[in-house]
């Protein structure tokens with residue numbers, strides 16, 4: 384439907400691609416107050432809709448979410464904020480329920496939002512009609528409904544053909560405002576690349592090395608990231624000894640939050656660079672379809688979520704797809720660490736701390752993670768050739 388106004392590109396071999404540009408926003412006092420109100424209204428409407436959904440369900444056994452417009456009479460303050468932001472809450476709640484019904488284990492039932500725990504954020508879609516749009520960017524600002532022109536600093540500009548479709552405004556814990564501008568563009572589908580073994584890499588998630596590849600390459604998180612993390616834990620300890628509520632304490636909390644934000648940026652940067660490098664260099668990437676919740680329960684002492692392997696896998700997925708390449712997920716229950724990649728012998732369970740082991744059948748000495756990466760690659764490649772066979776048969 385969006386492709387109507389792209390006459391040059393035939394719909395058949397095109398896909399819509401999404402790109403986000405994160406900009407720092409500098410709202411004035413009035414705009415800050417409006418944003419604050421919008422955050423509050425979004426939480427309010429979410430909670431109202433969720434409560435009514437529960438009530439309807441108990442009474443009628445049917446799932447129904449009332450639209451935000453219904454609440455405006457009872458809560459006139461909702462009229463002060465962008466209606467689009469409220470509509471987005473409705474969409475998000477509907478999506479949360481769809482996810483929950485499809486996969487209750489992974490998504491869980493939608494929760495009520497509390498000011499203390501939830502992020503201050505709202506989204507609004509761009510309404511385009513003819514030459515006018517509700518949201519657009521200028522040289523140094525973002526124009527939004529109700530707020531008007533909000534000063535902004537752009538790290539880069541959208542490319543030609545990118546259409547602004549949505550903005551998400553967020554106030555971070557450190558008090559900074561950010562805008563996430565979502566752009567869509569229609570591009571030619573990349574030519575699918577059929578992987579060959581020499582151009583395929585297998586990656587094993589590793590707690591100490593981030594990952595180990597089947598060729599023995601490891602990607603250690605950069606030293607500066609670890610240094611920042613050490614600094615963070617020192618601050619944590621100092622905070623524990625301070626008197627909560629005192630001025631020093633408040634100052635320290637702010638410093639802590641700033642460093643935390645800084646580390647999150649450093650980490651994202653590392654993940655982007657590393658995933659780009661791999662997606663450029665290889666035609667297919669095999670990883671285990673691990674549930675990262677399982678890993679973190681198995682291994683104590685390290686923080687899987689902090690290392691961001693899940694996010695990394697996600698990035699790899701879409702970056703490869705854009706290049707016509709594949710991310711091959713290998714069954715998570717396959718005992719990749721215990722199988723000898725040389726002769727295929729399956730040995731007994733290895734202790735989590737084991738680094739090396741010798742295959743009792745063929746005598747090969749294995750580095751545990753590297754051997755697992757080889758198995759992951761072999762399995763992933765095997766799967767992809769099976770898929771190819773079936774697609775030819777049909």
Ligand SMILES: [Zn+2]
Pocket residue numbers: 723724725726727728742743744745746747
């Ligand atoms: Zn062996």
